[in-house]
Amino acid sequence: MQKNNRWKWLILLCLWAGYAQAFETHSTVVQISTIQALLKGVYDGEMSFGQLKTLGDFGFGTFNGLDGEMAAFDGQFYQVKSDGTVHLVPDTLKTPYAAVHFFQTDKTVVLNAPIQSYPHFQNALDPHLPSRNRPYALKVTGTFDYLKTRSVSKQRKPYPPTVAVVAHQSIFEFENITGTAVGYWFPDYMDKLAVPGYHLHFISEDKQHGGHVLNCRLSKATIAIDFIDSVKLLIPQDAAFQGADFSTYSRKELDKVVKDND
Numbered sequence: 277m278q279k280n281n282r283w284k285w286l287i288l289l290c291l292w293a294g295y296a297q298a299f300e301t302h303s304t305v306v307q308i309s310t311i312q313a314l315l316k317g318v319y320d321g322e323m324s325f326g327q328l329k330t331l332g333d334f335g336f337g338t339f340n341g342l343d344g345e346m347a348a349f350d351g352q353f354y355q356v357k358s359d360g361t362v363h364l365v366p367d368t369l370k371t372p373y374a375a376v377h378f379f380q381t382d383k384t385v386v387l388n389a390p391i392q393s394y395p396h397f398q399n400a401l402d403p404h405l406p407s408r409n410r411p412y413a414l415k416v417t418g419t420f421d422y423l424k425t426r427s428v429s430k431q432r433k434p435y436p437p438t439v440a441v442v443a444h445q446s447i448f449e450f451e452n453i454t455g456t457a458v459g460y461w462f463p464d465y466m467d468k469l470a471v472p473g474y475h476l477h478f479i480s481e482d483k484q485h486g487g488h489v490l491n492c493r494l495s496k497a498t499i500a501i502d503f504i505d506s507v508k509l510l511i512p513q514d515a516a517f518q519g520a521d522f523s524t525y526s527r528k529e530l531d532k533v534v535k536d537n538d
């Protein structure tokens with residue numbers, strides 16, 4: 277290559293790099309149903325994982341009958357059952373509630389100091405989310421000195437509300453476990469649609485353990501952040517959702533369902 281040409285390529289590369297930094301990628305989260313519907317016991321949906329996998333390669337959710345915690349990243353979908361086992365999700369399973377999208381990193385954060393709890397982890401990440409009024413997708417990779425997760429067991433009809441289900445949730449505690457936690461941060465104003473704030477589901481590197489993250493302790497983690505600029509809500513057309521009573525909503529109940537209650 278001539279010297280002149282080499283310079284041209286270098287300039288083009290710099291321009292492209294500047295462009296990539298200045299303009300974040302466009303990311304649309306597709307969400308099936310609402311967190312309010314899930315809390316009220318609408319646990320059966322019509323969306324198959326075969327269909328869901330065409331809408332994203334990353335995300336979280338649950339399964340019909342509330343049969344465990346779902347985490348997806350790098351195009352693989354995992355089911356963490358209440359006995360703690362992890363399974364690849366077959367296309368035939370269905371979901372009553374999930375959020376997925378095609379993950380593209382807009383910003384990478386490296387946390388490199390001891391973090392004593394999940395709330396501390398959230399405080400450390402907060403300054404890296406430039407606005408409280410838009411969603412973010414988060415992909416956390418690292419080794420957790422301590423990690424506490426949970427899963428829930430498959431329910432039978434008539435379905436109890438989620439707050440009653442989590443009273444019997446399975447708790448898993450790990451030390452020195454490496455893996456990936458994936459999920460979303462949703463703004464407060466979306467609280468009937470999605471869990472506001474941080475919500476992560478974990479899968480270990482060996483794909484043997486996982487669950488909904490309740491607490492953690494760590495000293496180093498890398499967090500890839502995808503700035504979300506739109507959310508598409510797919511409204512379930514089945515009788516259970518269409519006939520549900522959404523006139524009441526309890527934020528306290530939601531906290532009990534998603535947070536560590538110890």
Ligand SMILES: [Zn+2]
Pocket residue numbers: 345475476477488489
């Ligand atoms: Zn969860």
